[in-house]
Amino acid sequence: QKAALTMVLPTIGSESFPRTKRFDARDRLALIHNAKRRTTGVDVAGLDAQIAEKKVLALAEAELTRAHDLRTSALDNRLVILEQERRGIQADLNRNVVAYRAEHQGKHTRREYDLSDPSGLRNETPARLGDDDVRNGASGMQKFSGEDLFAGERRVQQTKQASSWYAAQTAEKELRKTNAREQKKQHGDLIAEQEQYQNDVFDAQAFARRSHAVATRAQNQHMANERKDELVTQKAQRKALDDAEFSHADKDPFLTEDPRVAVSSLASHRVRPDHYKGASVHELAATAAFQAEQRVARKARDLELLQEEALVASHHENTRKALEMNAERVEQFRAEQRAAVLATVVGQRGEKFDNDQNDRAERFGSGRFGEAYFNGFGTSAR
Numbered sequence: 610q611k612a613a614l615t616m617v618l619p620t621i622g623s624e625s626f627p628r629t630k631r632f633d634a635r636d637r638l639a640l641i642h643n644a645k646r647r648t649t650g651v652d653v654a655g656l657d658a659q660i661a662e663k664k665v666l667a668l669a670e671a672e673l674t675r676a677h678d679l680r681t682s683a684l685d686n687r688l689v690i691l692e693q694e695r696r697g698i699q700a701d702l703n704r705n706v707v708a709y710r711a712e713h714q715g716k717h718t719r720r721e722y723d724l725s726d727p728s729g730l731r732n733e734t735p736a737r738l739g740d741d742d743v744r745n746g747a748s749g750m751q752k753f754s755g756e757d758l759f760a761g762e763r764r765v766q767q768t769k770q771a772s773s774w775y776a777a778q779t780a781e782k783e784l785r786k787t788n789a790r791e792q793k794k795q796h797g798d799l800i801a802e803q804e805q806y807q808n809d810v811f812d813a814q815a816f817a818r819r820s821h822a823v824a825t826r827a828q829n830q831h832m833a834n835e836r837k838d839e840l841v842t843q844k845a846q847r848k849a850l851d852d853a854e855f856s857h858a859d860k861d862p863f864l865t866e867d868p869r870v871a872v873s874s875l876a877s878h879r880v881r882p883d884h885y886k887g888a889s890v891h892e893l894a895a896t897a898a899f900q901a902e903q904r905v906a907r908k909a910r911d912l913e914l915l916q917e918e919a920l921v922a923s924h925h926e927n928t929r930k931a932l933e934m935n936a937e938r939v940e941q942f943r944a945e946q947r948a949a950v951l952a953t954v955v956g957q958r959g960e961k962f963d964n965d966q967n968d969r970a971e972r973f974g975s976g977r978f979g980e981a982y983f984n985g986f987g988t989s990a991r
Protein backbone atom coordinates (compact mmCIF):
# COMPACT_ATOMS: atom_id res chain seq x y z
CA GLN A 610 0.00 0.00 0.00
CA LYS A 611 2.86 2.45 0.84
CA ALA A 612 4.59 1.59 -2.46
CA ALA A 613 1.33 2.32 -4.27
CA LEU A 614 0.95 5.64 -2.47
CA THR A 615 4.61 6.76 -3.14
CA MET A 616 4.60 5.74 -6.86
CA VAL A 617 5.98 8.49 -9.13
CA LEU A 618 3.98 9.13 -12.28
CA PRO A 619 5.97 9.42 -15.55
CA THR A 620 6.31 12.95 -16.84
CA ILE A 621 5.77 13.84 -20.47
CA GLY A 622 9.08 14.53 -22.20
CA SER A 623 11.14 12.19 -20.01
CA GLU A 624 13.00 9.13 -21.23
CA SER A 625 10.05 6.82 -20.35
CA PHE A 626 7.52 9.17 -22.05
CA PRO A 627 9.14 11.30 -24.77
CA ARG A 628 7.36 14.45 -25.95
CA THR A 629 5.88 13.96 -29.40
CA LYS A 630 3.57 16.96 -29.85
CA ARG A 631 3.26 20.64 -29.22
CA PHE A 632 1.30 21.67 -26.18
CA ASP A 633 1.30 25.39 -26.83
CA ALA A 634 -2.28 26.53 -27.51
CA ARG A 635 -1.19 29.25 -29.93
CA ASP A 636 0.99 26.85 -31.89
CA ARG A 637 -1.85 24.36 -32.08
CA LEU A 638 -4.28 27.06 -33.19
CA ALA A 639 -1.85 28.20 -35.91
CA LEU A 640 -1.45 24.62 -37.01
CA ILE A 641 -5.21 24.19 -37.23
CA HIS A 642 -5.72 27.39 -39.22
CA ASN A 643 -2.93 26.50 -41.67
CA ALA A 644 -4.90 25.24 -44.66
CA LYS A 645 -1.84 23.79 -46.34
CA ARG A 646 -0.91 21.75 -43.31
CA ARG A 647 -4.56 20.84 -42.62
CA THR A 648 -5.06 19.40 -46.08
CA THR A 649 -1.90 17.25 -45.96
CA GLY A 650 -3.58 14.69 -43.69
CA VAL A 651 -4.14 13.71 -40.02
CA ASP A 652 -1.32 13.72 -37.47
CA VAL A 653 -1.46 10.00 -36.66
CA ALA A 654 1.57 10.10 -34.44
CA GLY A 655 0.03 12.88 -32.36
CA LEU A 656 -3.25 11.01 -31.98
CA ASP A 657 -1.41 7.84 -30.92
CA ALA A 658 0.55 9.86 -28.39
CA GLN A 659 -2.70 11.25 -26.98
CA ILE A 660 -4.24 7.77 -26.72
CA ALA A 661 -1.10 6.42 -25.01
CA GLU A 662 -1.12 9.35 -22.60
CA LYS A 663 -4.80 8.76 -21.73
CA LYS A 664 -4.20 5.04 -21.14
CA VAL A 665 -1.25 5.81 -18.83
CA LEU A 666 -3.36 8.33 -16.92
CA ALA A 667 -6.29 5.87 -16.66
CA LEU A 668 -3.99 3.10 -15.33
CA ALA A 669 -2.44 5.48 -12.82
CA GLU A 670 -5.88 6.64 -11.65
CA ALA A 671 -7.11 3.03 -11.34
CA GLU A 672 -4.02 2.13 -9.30
CA LEU A 673 -4.58 5.10 -6.99
CA THR A 674 -8.27 4.19 -6.60
CA ARG A 675 -7.41 0.57 -5.78
CA ALA A 676 -4.80 1.66 -3.23
CA HIS A 677 -7.33 4.04 -1.64
CA ASP A 678 -9.99 1.30 -1.53
CA LEU A 679 -7.58 -1.15 0.13
CA ARG A 680 -6.59 1.46 2.70
CA THR A 681 -10.24 2.34 3.36
CA SER A 682 -11.19 -1.34 3.79
CA ALA A 683 -8.31 -1.92 6.21
CA LEU A 684 -9.28 1.11 8.27
CA ASP A 685 -12.94 0.04 8.28
CA ASN A 686 -12.04 -3.46 9.49
CA ARG A 687 -9.88 -1.96 12.22
CA LEU A 688 -12.69 0.36 13.30
CA VAL A 689 -15.12 -2.57 13.42
CA ILE A 690 -12.72 -4.51 15.68
CA LEU A 691 -12.27 -1.50 17.95
CA GLU A 692 -16.07 -0.97 18.14
CA GLN A 693 -16.57 -4.62 19.11
CA GLU A 694 -13.91 -4.31 21.81
CA ARG A 695 -15.55 -1.12 23.10
CA ARG A 696 -18.97 -2.80 23.24
CA GLY A 697 -17.52 -5.78 25.10
CA ILE A 698 -15.85 -3.48 27.63
CA GLN A 699 -19.12 -1.53 28.05
CA ALA A 700 -21.11 -4.77 28.52
CA ASP A 701 -18.66 -5.96 31.19
CA LEU A 702 -18.94 -2.60 32.90
CA ASN A 703 -22.74 -2.75 32.84
CA ARG A 704 -22.71 -6.30 34.25
CA ASN A 705 -20.36 -5.25 37.02
CA VAL A 706 -22.62 -2.31 37.86
CA VAL A 707 -25.71 -4.53 37.95
CA ALA A 708 -23.95 -7.12 40.12
CA TYR A 709 -22.72 -4.44 42.51
CA ARG A 710 -26.20 -2.95 42.79
CA ALA A 711 -27.75 -6.35 43.38
CA GLU A 712 -25.17 -7.20 46.07
CA HIS A 713 -24.62 -3.91 47.90
CA GLN A 714 -27.52 -1.65 46.96
CA GLY A 715 -30.70 -3.74 47.62
CA LYS A 716 -34.02 -2.14 48.40
CA HIS A 717 -34.00 -3.35 51.99
CA THR A 718 -30.77 -1.40 52.71
CA ARG A 719 -32.40 1.95 52.03
CA ARG A 720 -33.37 4.12 54.97
CA GLU A 721 -36.85 4.80 53.62
CA TYR A 722 -37.54 1.18 52.58
CA ASP A 723 -39.98 0.71 55.47
CA LEU A 724 -42.21 3.37 53.94
CA SER A 725 -42.71 1.35 50.71
CA ASP A 726 -42.13 -2.22 51.90
CA PRO A 727 -45.02 -4.28 50.39
CA SER A 728 -44.66 -6.96 53.11
CA GLY A 729 -44.12 -4.54 55.97
CA LEU A 730 -47.47 -5.16 57.65
CA ARG A 731 -47.10 -8.92 57.22
CA ASN A 732 -43.60 -8.94 58.79
CA GLU A 733 -44.40 -6.40 61.50
CA THR A 734 -44.09 -7.75 65.06
CA PRO A 735 -46.25 -6.73 68.02
CA ALA A 736 -45.14 -3.87 70.21
CA ARG A 737 -44.18 -6.38 72.97
CA LEU A 738 -43.20 -10.02 72.45
CA GLY A 739 -42.86 -10.76 76.14
CA ASP A 740 -41.20 -9.72 79.35
CA ASP A 741 -37.76 -10.55 77.91
CA ASP A 742 -38.18 -8.44 74.77
CA VAL A 743 -34.93 -6.49 74.29
CA ARG A 744 -36.87 -3.62 72.73
CA ASN A 745 -38.65 -2.89 76.01
CA GLY A 746 -37.26 -0.24 78.26
CA ALA A 747 -38.39 1.02 81.63
CA SER A 748 -41.57 2.42 80.12
CA GLY A 749 -42.20 -0.77 78.04
CA MET A 750 -42.56 -3.17 80.97
CA GLN A 751 -46.29 -2.59 81.08
CA LYS A 752 -48.70 -5.17 79.67
CA PHE A 753 -50.82 -3.89 76.82
CA SER A 754 -54.55 -4.37 76.86
CA GLY A 755 -55.57 -7.11 74.46
CA GLU A 756 -52.05 -8.36 73.68
CA ASP A 757 -51.81 -11.99 72.60
CA LEU A 758 -48.29 -13.34 73.07
CA PHE A 759 -49.29 -16.85 72.03
CA ALA A 760 -50.89 -15.85 68.74
CA GLY A 761 -48.04 -17.38 66.73
CA GLU A 762 -48.18 -20.72 68.54
CA ARG A 763 -51.96 -20.72 68.28
CA ARG A 764 -51.76 -20.10 64.53
CA VAL A 765 -49.27 -22.95 64.21
CA GLN A 766 -51.63 -25.25 66.12
CA GLN A 767 -54.56 -24.05 64.03
CA THR A 768 -52.57 -24.66 60.88
CA LYS A 769 -51.73 -28.20 62.04
CA GLN A 770 -55.37 -28.85 62.95
CA ALA A 771 -56.51 -27.47 59.62
CA SER A 772 -53.94 -29.63 57.86
CA SER A 773 -55.15 -32.75 59.67
CA TRP A 774 -58.76 -31.79 58.94
CA TYR A 775 -57.92 -31.24 55.29
CA ALA A 776 -56.19 -34.64 55.22
CA ALA A 777 -59.29 -36.26 56.76
CA GLN A 778 -61.54 -34.52 54.24
CA THR A 779 -59.24 -35.58 51.42
CA ALA A 780 -59.33 -39.18 52.61
CA GLU A 781 -63.10 -39.03 52.89
CA LYS A 782 -63.40 -37.57 49.39
CA GLU A 783 -61.04 -40.24 48.04
CA LEU A 784 -63.16 -42.91 49.74
CA ARG A 785 -66.32 -41.44 48.20
CA LYS A 786 -64.62 -41.32 44.79
CA THR A 787 -63.50 -44.94 45.21
CA ASN A 788 -67.02 -46.02 46.20
CA ALA A 789 -68.45 -44.04 43.28
CA ARG A 790 -66.00 -45.69 40.86
CA GLU A 791 -66.90 -49.10 42.30
CA GLN A 792 -70.62 -48.37 41.99
CA LYS A 793 -70.08 -47.09 38.47
CA LYS A 794 -68.16 -50.26 37.63
CA GLN A 795 -70.92 -52.43 39.14
CA HIS A 796 -73.54 -50.44 37.24
CA GLY A 797 -71.51 -50.86 34.04
CA ASP A 798 -71.29 -54.63 34.66
CA LEU A 799 -75.05 -54.72 35.27
CA ILE A 800 -75.70 -52.80 32.06
CA ALA A 801 -73.35 -55.16 30.19
CA GLU A 802 -75.20 -58.20 31.59
CA GLN A 803 -78.55 -56.66 30.66
CA GLU A 804 -77.32 -55.90 27.16
CA GLN A 805 -75.99 -59.46 26.85
CA TYR A 806 -79.35 -60.81 28.04
CA GLN A 807 -81.14 -58.57 25.55
CA ASN A 808 -78.84 -59.76 22.78
CA ASP A 809 -79.44 -63.40 23.75
CA VAL A 810 -83.21 -62.83 23.81
CA PHE A 811 -83.01 -61.01 20.47
CA ASP A 812 -81.01 -63.89 18.97
CA ALA A 813 -83.47 -66.44 20.38
CA GLN A 814 -86.42 -64.49 19.01
CA ALA A 815 -84.72 -64.12 15.65
CA PHE A 816 -84.03 -67.89 15.58
CA ALA A 817 -87.64 -68.58 16.56
CA ARG A 818 -88.90 -66.21 13.84
CA ARG A 819 -86.65 -67.87 11.27
CA SER A 820 -87.80 -71.32 12.36
CA HIS A 821 -91.43 -70.20 12.22
CA ALA A 822 -90.83 -68.66 8.80
CA VAL A 823 -89.24 -71.91 7.56
CA ALA A 824 -92.13 -73.97 8.94
CA THR A 825 -94.67 -71.53 7.48
CA ARG A 826 -92.91 -71.64 4.14
CA ALA A 827 -92.96 -75.44 4.18
CA GLN A 828 -96.67 -75.47 5.16
CA ASN A 829 -97.47 -72.94 2.44
CA GLN A 830 -95.54 -75.03 -0.08
CA HIS A 831 -97.48 -78.13 0.99
CA MET A 832 -100.78 -76.25 0.75
CA ALA A 833 -99.75 -74.84 -2.63
CA ASN A 834 -98.99 -78.34 -3.89
CA GLU A 835 -102.36 -79.57 -2.61
CA ARG A 836 -104.07 -76.59 -4.22
CA LYS A 837 -102.22 -77.26 -7.44
CA ASP A 838 -103.27 -80.90 -7.41
CA GLU A 839 -106.83 -79.85 -6.60
CA LEU A 840 -106.81 -77.35 -9.47
CA VAL A 841 -105.47 -80.04 -11.83
CA THR A 842 -108.23 -82.37 -10.70
CA GLN A 843 -110.89 -79.65 -11.08
CA LYS A 844 -109.51 -78.77 -14.51
CA ALA A 845 -109.66 -82.40 -15.55
CA GLN A 846 -113.23 -82.63 -14.26
CA ARG A 847 -114.24 -79.40 -16.05
CA LYS A 848 -112.62 -80.73 -19.24
CA ALA A 849 -114.54 -83.95 -18.91
CA LEU A 850 -117.80 -82.03 -18.35
CA ASP A 851 -117.01 -79.71 -21.28
CA ASP A 852 -116.27 -82.69 -23.49
CA ALA A 853 -119.55 -84.31 -22.45
CA GLU A 854 -121.39 -81.00 -23.07
CA PHE A 855 -119.76 -80.58 -26.48
CA SER A 856 -120.65 -84.17 -27.36
CA HIS A 857 -124.26 -83.62 -26.26
CA ALA A 858 -124.45 -80.36 -28.23
CA ASP A 859 -123.15 -82.08 -31.30
CA LYS A 860 -125.70 -84.86 -30.95
CA ASP A 861 -128.72 -82.89 -29.67
CA PRO A 862 -131.28 -82.42 -32.51
CA PHE A 863 -132.58 -79.13 -31.07
CA LEU A 864 -129.16 -77.48 -30.88
CA THR A 865 -128.13 -78.83 -34.26
CA GLU A 866 -131.43 -77.51 -35.69
CA ASP A 867 -132.47 -80.75 -37.20
CA PRO A 868 -135.20 -79.84 -39.74
CA ARG A 869 -137.05 -83.01 -38.98
CA VAL A 870 -137.65 -81.86 -35.42
CA ALA A 871 -138.78 -78.32 -36.46
CA VAL A 872 -141.73 -79.62 -38.58
CA SER A 873 -145.05 -78.73 -36.98
CA SER A 874 -147.54 -81.47 -36.24
CA LEU A 875 -150.28 -79.34 -37.77
CA ALA A 876 -148.82 -79.22 -41.27
CA SER A 877 -145.63 -80.30 -42.92
CA HIS A 878 -144.85 -76.80 -44.30
CA ARG A 879 -145.19 -75.08 -40.92
CA VAL A 880 -142.44 -74.58 -38.34
CA ARG A 881 -142.86 -75.02 -34.63
CA PRO A 882 -142.92 -71.72 -32.67
CA ASP A 883 -140.18 -72.91 -30.34
CA HIS A 884 -137.97 -73.24 -33.46
CA TYR A 885 -138.52 -69.64 -34.72
CA LYS A 886 -135.23 -68.15 -36.09
CA GLY A 887 -136.07 -64.41 -36.44
CA ALA A 888 -138.14 -61.74 -38.26
CA SER A 889 -138.73 -61.64 -41.96
CA VAL A 890 -137.27 -59.14 -44.42
CA HIS A 891 -140.44 -57.01 -44.46
CA GLU A 892 -140.49 -56.84 -40.68
CA LEU A 893 -136.84 -55.75 -40.63
CA ALA A 894 -137.56 -53.04 -43.27
CA ALA A 895 -140.50 -51.69 -41.21
CA THR A 896 -138.30 -51.57 -38.10
CA ALA A 897 -135.56 -49.64 -40.00
CA ALA A 898 -138.12 -47.10 -41.31
CA PHE A 899 -139.50 -46.52 -37.78
CA GLN A 900 -135.92 -46.00 -36.46
CA ALA A 901 -135.28 -43.44 -39.26
CA GLU A 902 -138.43 -41.53 -38.21
CA GLN A 903 -137.21 -41.59 -34.61
CA ARG A 904 -133.80 -40.13 -35.68
CA VAL A 905 -135.47 -37.28 -37.57
CA ALA A 906 -137.65 -36.48 -34.55
CA ARG A 907 -134.56 -36.57 -32.31
CA LYS A 908 -132.75 -34.06 -34.59
CA ALA A 909 -135.77 -31.75 -34.49
CA ARG A 910 -135.89 -31.88 -30.68
CA ASP A 911 -132.12 -31.19 -30.50
CA LEU A 912 -132.55 -28.17 -32.82
CA GLU A 913 -135.37 -26.79 -30.66
CA LEU A 914 -133.21 -27.27 -27.54
CA LEU A 915 -130.32 -25.39 -29.18
CA GLN A 916 -132.67 -22.55 -30.14
CA GLU A 917 -133.98 -22.34 -26.57
CA GLU A 918 -130.44 -22.31 -25.17
CA ALA A 919 -129.41 -19.58 -27.65
CA LEU A 920 -132.44 -17.53 -26.60
CA VAL A 921 -131.56 -17.92 -22.90
CA ALA A 922 -127.91 -17.03 -23.59
CA SER A 923 -128.99 -13.95 -25.56
CA HIS A 924 -131.28 -12.90 -22.69
CA HIS A 925 -128.43 -13.34 -20.19
CA GLU A 926 -126.04 -11.37 -22.41
CA ASN A 927 -128.56 -8.54 -22.79
CA THR A 928 -129.07 -8.51 -19.03
CA ARG A 929 -125.32 -8.35 -18.45
CA LYS A 930 -124.91 -5.49 -20.94
CA ALA A 931 -127.81 -3.63 -19.33
CA LEU A 932 -126.21 -4.06 -15.87
CA GLU A 933 -122.88 -2.83 -17.19
CA MET A 934 -124.49 0.21 -18.82
CA ASN A 935 -126.38 0.92 -15.61
CA ALA A 936 -123.12 0.66 -13.62
CA GLU A 937 -121.41 3.03 -16.05
CA ARG A 938 -124.30 5.52 -15.72
CA VAL A 939 -124.13 5.25 -11.92
CA GLU A 940 -120.38 5.81 -11.96
CA GLN A 941 -120.79 8.77 -14.33
CA PHE A 942 -123.50 10.20 -12.08
CA ARG A 943 -121.22 9.80 -9.05
CA ALA A 944 -118.37 11.53 -10.90
CA GLU A 945 -120.72 14.37 -11.85
CA GLN A 946 -121.89 14.64 -8.23
CA ARG A 947 -118.29 14.70 -6.98
CA ALA A 948 -117.42 17.39 -9.56
CA ALA A 949 -120.46 19.42 -8.53
CA VAL A 950 -119.57 19.10 -4.84
CA LEU A 951 -115.99 20.06 -5.58
CA ALA A 952 -117.11 23.07 -7.61
CA THR A 953 -119.45 24.09 -4.76
CA VAL A 954 -116.67 23.72 -2.19
CA VAL A 955 -114.26 25.69 -4.36
CA GLY A 956 -116.87 28.40 -4.85
CA GLN A 957 -117.61 28.52 -1.13
CA ARG A 958 -113.89 28.76 -0.38
CA GLY A 959 -113.48 31.58 -2.91
CA GLU A 960 -116.52 33.38 -1.51
CA LYS A 961 -115.22 32.95 2.04
CA PHE A 962 -111.81 34.20 0.98
CA ASP A 963 -113.38 37.26 -0.68
CA ASN A 964 -115.56 37.94 2.34
CA ASP A 965 -112.59 37.61 4.69
CA GLN A 966 -110.58 39.95 2.51
CA ASN A 967 -113.38 42.53 2.43
CA ASP A 968 -114.03 42.21 6.14
CA ARG A 969 -110.33 42.46 6.97
CA ALA A 970 -109.99 45.53 4.70
CA GLU A 971 -113.05 47.13 6.29
CA ARG A 972 -111.89 46.49 9.86
CA PHE A 973 -108.21 47.25 9.57
CA GLY A 974 -108.65 49.95 6.96
CA SER A 975 -111.08 51.96 9.04
CA GLY A 976 -109.41 51.12 12.35
CA ARG A 977 -112.56 49.74 13.93
CA PHE A 978 -114.29 46.37 14.31
CA GLY A 979 -117.92 45.92 13.46
CA GLU A 980 -120.68 44.10 15.25
CA ALA A 981 -120.21 40.97 13.06
CA TYR A 982 -116.65 40.56 14.31
CA PHE A 983 -117.70 40.28 17.95
CA ASN A 984 -120.70 38.13 17.14
CA GLY A 985 -118.31 35.55 15.66
CA PHE A 986 -116.78 34.70 19.08
CA GLY A 987 -117.96 31.44 20.63
CA THR A 988 -119.38 30.10 17.38
CA SER A 989 -116.34 28.04 16.35
CA ALA A 990 -116.57 24.25 16.32
CA ARG A 991 -113.39 24.11 18.35
